[in-house]
Amino acid sequence: MGNNGRxxxxxxxxxxxxxxxxxxASWSFERMQSLGFAWALAPALRRxxxxxxxxxxxxxxxxxxxxxxxxLASFIIGAVVRQEESRAAGNTTGDDIQALKESLMGPLxxxxxxxxxxxxxxxxxxxxxxxxxVGWLWxxxxxxLLYNFWHLGLRTGLLFWGYASSGDAVALIxxxxxxxxxxxxxxxxxxxxxxxxxxxxxxxxxFRLEVPAxxxxxxLLGAASTILMLVLMRRGGSPIHLMLGLAAFCLAxxxxxxxx
Amino acid sequence: MIAALAGGxxxxxxTAAGQFMVSQPIVAGPLTGLILGDxxxxxxxxxxxxxxxxxxxxxxxxxxxxxTVAAVAATAIAVIGSGGSAPLSAIxxxxxxxxxxxxxxxxxxxxxxxxNARLGTSLFASSGRPxxxxxxxxxxxxxxxxxxxxxxxxxxxxxxxLLALEAFERLPxxxxxxxxxxxxxxxxxxxxSIARKLSIxxxxxxxxxxxLLAAVLGLAFAVSPAVxxxxxxxxxxxxxxxxx
Numbered sequence: 001m002g003n004n005g006r007x008x009x010x011x012x013x014x015x016x017x018x019x020x021x022x023x024x025a026s027w028s029f030e031r032m033q034s035l036g037f038a039w040a041l042a043p044a045l046r047r048x049x050x051x052x053x054x055x056x057x058x059x060x061x062x063x064x065x066x067x068x069x070x071x072l073a074s075f076i077i078g079a080v081v082r083q084e085e086s087r088a089a090g091n092t093t094g095d096d097i098q099a100l101k102e103s104l105m106g107p108l109x110x111x112x113x114x115x116x117x118x119x120x121x122x123x124x125x126x127x128x129x130x131x132x133x134v135g136w137l138w139x140x141x142x143x144x145l146l147y148n149f150w151h152l153g154l155r156t157g158l159l160f161w162g163y164a165s166s167g168d169a170v171a172l173i174x175x176x177x178x179x180x181x182x183x184x185x186x187x188x189x190x191x192x193x194x195x196x197x198x199x200x201x202x203x204x205x206x207f208r209l210e211v212p213a214x215x216x217x218x219x220l221l222g223a224a225s226t227i228l229m230l231v232l233m234r235r236g237g238s239p240i241h242l243m244l245g246l247a248a249f250c251l252a253x254x255x256x257x258x259x260x
Numbered sequence: 261m262i263a264a265l266a267g268g269x270x271x272x273x274x275t276a277a278g279q280f281m282v283s284q285p286i287v288a289g290p291l292t293g294l295i296l297g298d299x300x301x302x303x304x305x306x307x308x309x310x311x312x313x314x315x316x317x318x319x320x321x322x323x324x325x326x327x328t329v330a331a332v333a334a335t336a337i338a339v340i341g342s343g344g345s346a347p348l349s350a351i352x353x354x355x356x357x358x359x360x361x362x363x364x365x366x367x368x369x370x371x372x373x374x375x376n377a378r379l380g381t382s383l384f385a386s387s388g389r390p391x392x393x394x395x396x397x398x399x400x401x402x403x404x405x406x407x408x409x410x411x412x413x414x415x416x417x418x419x420x421x422l423l424a425l426e427a428f429e430r431l432p433x434x435x436x437x438x439x440x441x442x443x444x445x446x447x448x449x450x451x452x453s454i455a456r457k458l459s460i461x462x463x464x465x466x467x468x469x470x471x472l473l474a475a476v477l478g479l480a481f482a483v484s485p486a487v488x489x490x491x492x493x494x495x496x497x498x499x500x501x502x503x504x
Contacts, residue, residue: 194470
């Protein structure tokens with residue numbers, strides 16, 4: 001079974017990385033990302049276990065259960081490849097690898113959700129949407145560039161980091177401070193969101209409000225309306241409720257002849 | 261059919277493949293608009309849906325409404341239903357239609373992910389036979405299912421939406437005026453939606469600071485909006501760096 005200390009090599013690691021982009025192709029409530037995890041590892045396992053029976057056993061082993069934030073999964077995949085090298089050489093047991101996976105899945109899932117979904121995504125969205133609202137139509141491209149600079153950089157780098165560090169999560173968290181960056185991105189998102197309202201009189205023609213009021217009056221009206229919606233949301237209103245309420249409000253204004 | 265294919269392909273990026281965010285409404289909307297001949301409609305629909313729904317995220321086992329399908333279908337309905345160039349009232353109406361689409365996409369998405377549990381069965385049942393081929397088949401079948409889900413949703417939602425838009429176009433002018441105003445006010449709902457999730461305060465200092473910066477520079481000093489956005493980014497950044 002052993003491979004006498006064989007390393008998988010950069011070519012195999014790159015194949016694993018490419019496959020990691022399809023980690024969630026068969027996502028299900030029961031097994032979550034487990035099939036994708038085993039499928040991504042397959043090139044490395046094939047390299048380490050030339051014997052078919054051993055290879056099949058490792059594939060089935062890794063297809064049992066896996067779930068974390070899909071981008072930070074790269075770190076765990078890299079770490080597991082390194083651990084499998086060690087196991088194939090007879091230095092690590094399967095239990096150690098399972099323990100490593102279990103210890104990383106939850107924390108990295110929470111960290112990744114907070115960083116990517118909770119701060120980077122709104123940052124890219126609010127900047128790009130602000131650009132579109134004021135008439136700069138390359139917003140979608142800016143969105144993709146802003147987001148994928150971090151996404152691709154971290155997703156790629158973390159696979160090699162996980163491999164090199166054998167899954168040292170402490171080194172990861174001290175080396176890249178996800179929490180600080182997330183706080184920064186949230187603050188910037190809020191500042192740009194506020195600027196969207198402050199620029200209301202300068203919005204592009206499609207969005208500009210045509211009402212008999214000064215520019216300052218329109219900006220203040222926008223701020224008051226936003227605060228009202230924010231208060232309603234805090235009291236349990238969902239975006240769906242507010243969209244319906246807003247549509248009804250607009251209809252009432254049109255019916256009363258306030259607009260049009 | 262073209263819109264459904266676009267929905268199917270773009271929808272893969274949402275969960276199954278890559279997650280480069282091409283599937284987010286702000287990109288999926290204009291892409292659909294580009295394919296169908298009206299980028300502007302897609303841009304407006306995409307930007308607004310993005311702002312409103314960006315904080316609806318897939319954490320743990322929570323499956324949010326599929327805003328990719330909503331953006332693609334809404335853009336297709338607006339563009340096809342308006343004969344190539346969607347007026348603002350039609351854009352407002354299709355945005356309102358997404359309210360009805362969202363729960364349906366959530367139900368279908370959840371059902372499909374429950375069904376995906378069957379994919380691994382062959383792998384675990386085939387003990388003694390090569391696992392790699394069974395794994396590849398099962399995993400890549402999931403990709404096909406994700407495509408089929410978005411494709412079929414668009415295939416159902418777009419014709420249904422076109423019928424609704426046709427009915428809307430026959431309504432009195434007052435409804436059209438209302439939908440135009442609706443589009444103009446939706447960015448404020450988007451800002452409220454983001455602020456609600458990013459801060460526990462109603463008068464968050466960054467939100468208020470961004471508002472004041474934009475209002476003062478834009479209205480008193482006629483600074484261009486693009487520069488204001490850059491300055492808001494810098495102000496937020498420095499606010500955290502130097503004042504925590």
